Each structure stands twice: as C-alpha cells, then as structure tokens.
Amino acid sequence: MLTPQEQENRSISLLAEVGRTVTSENDIGKVLTLVLFIMSEHMNMLRGMITILNRDTSEIVINHSFGLTADEKERGRYRIGEGIIGQVVKTGRSVIVPDISDEPLFLDRTRSREKEQKKGLCFICIPIRSGSEIIGTLSADRRLSHPEEQSEKKSAKNPNTEADLLQHYVDQLSIIAAMISQAVRLRQLASESDRHDQFHPPSIPAEEAREEEIVPEEMRPKNIIGNAKPMHGLFRLIDKIAGTSATALILGESGVGKELVASAIHFRSRRSSKPFIKFNCAALPESIVESELFGHEKGAFTGASSTRQGRFELASGGTILLDEVGELSLPVQAKLLRILQEKEFERVGGSKTIKTDVRVIAATNRNLENLIVDGLFREDLYYRLNIFPITVPPLRERKTDILLLADYFVEKYNAMNQKGIRRISTTSIDMLMRYHWPGNVRELENCIERAVILSEDNVIHGYHLPPSLQTAESSGTPCTGSLQQKLEAIEKEMIIEALKSTKGNMSRAAAELGLSERIIGLRVRKFGIDYRKFRP
Incomplete structure (x- = not known):
C-alpha cells in the first residue's frame, strides 16, 4: 500500500508533466491531446474525455479523447442534466462512480464499453470551470482491480482504502482540470459561431477571419x-x-x-x-x-x-x-x-x-x-x-493530427490482429512528432501497423518503430557516433522504459528485460540513470 508521501510524490510527477505541457505548447488542440496521453501513462487510465459545453445549443460534446474511436467520440453528446456528464455540468460537483454496472445514470452514450466487463470499472467526472462558470468536464475511467491496487486493498486494514484512493484520483483530476481550463475556454469560444467576432480581433481581414473558424x-x-x-x-x-x-x-x-x-x-x-x-x-x-x-x-x-x-x-x-x-x-x-x-x-x-x-x-x-x-x-x-x-496538405503541415491518426490506426490494427495496445510511450510520441513523414499518412499507418504487431506488452515503444524514424535525418540531429553508441542509446531507452513500467523496481525491470540484477545495476551506473526518480 502506498504511503501518503509516496502518493504525493506520484501526484507531483504527474502534475509537473502536465504543467510543462500546458506552458510549453502553443497549439491548444495539441495541449489537450497530450494531457490525456500523460494521464493515461500515470494513472493507468483506460479512457479519458474532455467535453465542452456549447452555450448556444446547450449541448455537451466530446472535444478531445483518449481510448475512443472517431465514431465513439461522435456519439458522445449530452444535454445539461443528462447522464453523469450532464449532471456534473448542471451541478458543478464532481461525481465518482465506483462501479458503472451499478449506476443507472451512467449512459455509456459512446458505446465504448459494450464489449468490456463493466463490473469493477470506475468512472470519475470533474467539472472544468472558468471563474464561476462550468464550461465542460474532464473524465476518466479505469479499473480498481489493477494488480498493484488489488494488492494494496488486500493488505489494507482500513475499510475506507478504496474510497480514499478514489478521492485521491478526484484531487488529481481537479488540479488538472484547473490547469487546462484556459485552453478549454478558448476551444469553447472557437466552437460558438455567433461569438466568432468577439474571439478574433477586428483588425483581422474578413476572409482571413473566416479561415480561422472551427469547421462545423x-x-x-x-x-x-x-x-x-x-x-x-x-x-x-x-x-x-x-x-x-x-x-x-x-x-x-x-x-x-x-x-x-x-x-x-x-x-x-x-x-x-x-x-x-x-x-x-x-x-x-x-x-x-x-x-x-x-x-x-x-x-x-x-x-x-x-x-x-x-x-x-x-x-x-x-x-x-x-x-x-x-x-x-x-x-x-x-x-x-x-x-x-x-x-x-x-x-x-x-x-x-x-x-x-x-x-x-x-x-x-x-x-x-x-x-x-x-x-x-x-x-x-x-x-x-x-x-x-x-x-490535400502533407502530414508535415498538420503535425497536430499525428496523435489522432496514430490512435485511430492503433485501434484499427488492434482489432485486425487481436492485440490489446493501450498506449504509445512518450519516447515514441516524440519520435512520431519529430519525423518529417515523406510518405505522409500512408507511411504513418504502416509504422503503426508494424509497431502493433511487434509490441508484446500492450505499449508501443520507440524501438518498435521503423529504423527510418530513428535516424539522424528524421530527428534533425547530426549524424555522429559509432554503431556501438547507437546500440547503447537503444539499450538505455529500453532500461528507462522498463524502470518506468515497474515504477523504479530494479528487480522487476531486470526480469522484464531478461537481465540479472547485477547486470542491470552495472548498466544503470554506466548510463547514469537515476532509478529512484521512477518510484512513486
């Protein structure tokens, strides 16, 4: 069971990464997409959604999501007061559903959970505020029967452990909701067509302003x-x-x-x-x-x-x-x-x-x-x-769509190959975003199909991507270093990914990589990796 100090350290790591993303990225869509990816990595989130209230139509729609297909995202539309999301927008209060199979208000409008065992699946929905106004929601669902948490509950003597754990997630999501509220407000303004003139300065020519509109x-x-x-x-x-x-x-x-x-x-x-x-x-x-x-x-x-x-x-x-x-x-x-x-x-x-x-x-x-x-x-x-x-614009001119396309292709080839890829690692995302994509969307699709087939732990890592994405030309770095240096770079990345997935546990990381504890200890010292920073 995690101590309060360990929980706090894990939260700080999550919120620090979200904070860096919000402050370093200028593209609003990319900010919201990356925030959901970061949440999925740190919170074992199965699905995540950012919904926005359109004040003209009183409709709540999914603006960004993780773990949903395009069709599922399109189906996620609610009226104020309708279902859990509608209730959160109406009341401004967070809602925790420990088990969605026991909650009649949970509509599953996206139908994304139809083929999944709903028992033990929890759903948390947090209001996103701009001042005193509710402008949308941030929600996530995950299983509390995750092995690590299951062992925590078995070893815990306090009957309120599960409630405390859920409240801990609510606290994390509430802070994230506050951090992204400005980006969500800009999305809301952009989607309300009759407020378009207020959103754009009057000095912008009419034709240019029209191009900036969000397409219905x-x-x-x-x-x-x-x-x-x-x-x-x-x-x-x-x-x-x-x-x-x-x-x-x-x-x-x-x-x-x-x-x-x-x-x-x-x-x-x-x-x-x-x-x-x-x-x-x-x-x-x-x-x-x-x-x-x-x-x-x-x-x-x-x-x-x-x-x-x-x-x-x-x-x-x-x-x-x-x-x-x-x-x-x-x-x-x-x-x-x-x-x-x-x-x-x-x-x-x-x-x-x-x-x-x-x-x-x-x-x-x-x-x-x-x-x-x-x-x-x-x-x-x-x-x-x-x-x-x-x-038709090339992919290098629409870099913010790369993660959307990658997510779609992961779902597509998951179904075709009976795989269960849940996420793309941070290293892989960086490689996808840096690459110049001469083969455009077709090349991206081929890369994701290859990575889905190669992955054995339901995560797409950098070493699953084709060599063309790992060259000096693709990353914009000078072509220096010997073959041995390149191999060591790959080895270092694999060790870091293993330590991240095992939360800094050297023994489990060694077992995951097929190394002895002595060898991984030598490699960690050789590459200057601080395994303690991966611990919660």
Whole structure:
C-alpha cells in the first residue's frame, strides 16, 4: 500500500508533466491531446474525455479523447442534466462512480464499453470551470482491480482504502482540470459561431477571419481524420464542391489521402446512391488502359472474345476517380477530353457513340503544368480538369493530427490482429512528432501497423518503430557516433522504459528485460540513470 508521501510524490510527477505541457505548447488542440496521453501513462487510465459545453445549443460534446474511436467520440453528446456528464455540468460537483454496472445514470452514450466487463470499472467526472462558470468536464475511467491496487486493498486494514484512493484520483483530476481550463475556454469560444467576432480581433481581414473558424461538425467528412488548421480549409472545399457536378482535380503528395477526399466528395453529393468507380491510371500498361476505361467490342483485338463495358459505362450516373491522371498517354487524354466536353465516347473497336452522365474526379501527385511544358500532358485537358482544384496538405503541415491518426490506426490494427495496445510511450510520441513523414499518412499507418504487431506488452515503444524514424535525418540531429553508441542509446531507452513500467523496481525491470540484477545495476551506473526518480 502506498504511503501518503509516496502518493504525493506520484501526484507531483504527474502534475509537473502536465504543467510543462500546458506552458510549453502553443497549439491548444495539441495541449489537450497530450494531457490525456500523460494521464493515461500515470494513472493507468483506460479512457479519458474532455467535453465542452456549447452555450448556444446547450449541448455537451466530446472535444478531445483518449481510448475512443472517431465514431465513439461522435456519439458522445449530452444535454445539461443528462447522464453523469450532464449532471456534473448542471451541478458543478464532481461525481465518482465506483462501479458503472451499478449506476443507472451512467449512459455509456459512446458505446465504448459494450464489449468490456463493466463490473469493477470506475468512472470519475470533474467539472472544468472558468471563474464561476462550468464550461465542460474532464473524465476518466479505469479499473480498481489493477494488480498493484488489488494488492494494496488486500493488505489494507482500513475499510475506507478504496474510497480514499478514489478521492485521491478526484484531487488529481481537479488540479488538472484547473490547469487546462484556459485552453478549454478558448476551444469553447472557437466552437460558438455567433461569438466568432468577439474571439478574433477586428483588425483581422474578413476572409482571413473566416479561415480561422472551427469547421462545423456536419461539414466534416466522416472518413477523414483531422483537426489541424490546413484541414479546415480542405473540409470547406469538399463541402462546396460536393453539392455540384463540377469536375474536381485533387492535388497532393503520395500518401496524403487523395482517394479519401474523392470518396468524401462522392458520398456527400446527389450521386451518392450511384456507383463510385476508382481507376489507377498508372497501374496498367498503356495498351490496356484504353480498353479498361472505355470498354471494347468483340474482336477489337486478339483475345477480345466478347463485348466488355469500360469504367465510364460502369460509373454511369455516378462518379469516376482517375488516380494518377498524369500517367495517361496522349491518345487516351484526347478521348478523356471528349468525354469531359461532349459526354460521349466509343468503345475500342466500335463505331457506336455512347452517351454517359458521369462526374470525373482526377487526382495526381505530379506537377501537371511541368508535364505540359514537357509535352506529356494536353493543355486543353488540364484546363478542363482544373475547374475546381483541391490540394490535400502533407502530414508535415498538420503535425497536430499525428496523435489522432496514430490512435485511430492503433485501434484499427488492434482489432485486425487481436492485440490489446493501450498506449504509445512518450519516447515514441516524440519520435512520431519529430519525423518529417515523406510518405505522409500512408507511411504513418504502416509504422503503426508494424509497431502493433511487434509490441508484446500492450505499449508501443520507440524501438518498435521503423529504423527510418530513428535516424539522424528524421530527428534533425547530426549524424555522429559509432554503431556501438547507437546500440547503447537503444539499450538505455529500453532500461528507462522498463524502470518506468515497474515504477523504479530494479528487480522487476531486470526480469522484464531478461537481465540479472547485477547486470542491470552495472548498466544503470554506466548510463547514469537515476532509478529512484521512477518510484512513486
């Protein structure tokens, strides 16, 4: 059982880390996300939520979360007085639910606990205040049957031990709620559209001020994850183009998610009930591309044993995505131009003109203007495609979305691989945030999938990430040191992580790493690691 002094030391460590985050970060979204990650590490938290009250609609919504999927977060909406969260906002008093299975007011609106044993799961909800006003809540749920606490309860003679432990968590969360209240207030103001002019100084031009607005939830595509400022402009463009039949040209580096943008445009349009056909122009040889796009008649070429419909016919009434459109040959570009202008084409080997009603969305990671100069792309086709260009920002320009995406991919590959990853270590988060991501979201997804598969202790550590994230180039540090120095750096990190997970217990850390106590003692002295700072 922890002594009062040990509990106090553990609390100081938690609150110091939260304090450093709040004071050192300028991005409000990143502050709130990192605070939840820090809470998860120090408090064995299964899930955490920061909700914000919209004073115009009297609705309480989840603004930031840990351990929830995007769909679960979206479902977390409450009225004042509704459920535990609504009661906390209404009364301004903290609520402790020792066992959610025995509490009828606990709604589980997010449905995040449906597949989990609810018995023994406790929920704590704290009001977030700005002056005397309640502006939101900070909540967490965790199991009191954690091995360390279970041993504490068994050895305790005081029957109030569990109540004292819960009150200790309430005290910690109350302090954290006070520390983040200013950031939450700014989030609240930003989300209330009619107060937008009060939130921005009048000297900001109207167009620039509009760009700073928080995008309404209904304008955000469900299949795209992102809260960074560059994504707000993207969401607005998607919303504007979706309701029309105009041709769109999606630009962006490889791996940024151009296909997701095309999908969002189609499924928010009037054509959403019609086919959405995707075709990669670089995936097939030039001789086959024309037949695939426009179809062919029987006997049009060797092997054409029957008439075949092309992608444009299959997409009739709907949308076709031409990915890597810059790879099309000039003859195919000419036929594509005719479809865009006249809405008609002929199959390969055929003479019958076929009318088509299809919306064309093109995507490319190449500079089409340079291809025009080189004579590889038709200028008239470029102007036909470039009616409504949309540029998808690279991941390095939306760094605040990295943790959101990483959390989503952890959940995705947890389910696919029957794993139980609960958190990403601080070292790993630093590596993810420092890296420049040349492969964008696709590279991040591959990194997380690899890490989920490699992890054996339900935590993603730095050494689970690919070597490319651990190079001098990725971290911006000079390339110095021998192979031995690099190996020692990895060894030091593993020892620190083991000491952190065992709360400074050298014997358990040695067992976790497969070392003897003598060897780990030598390594700790060699690397100058103070194991005592990891103790509660």
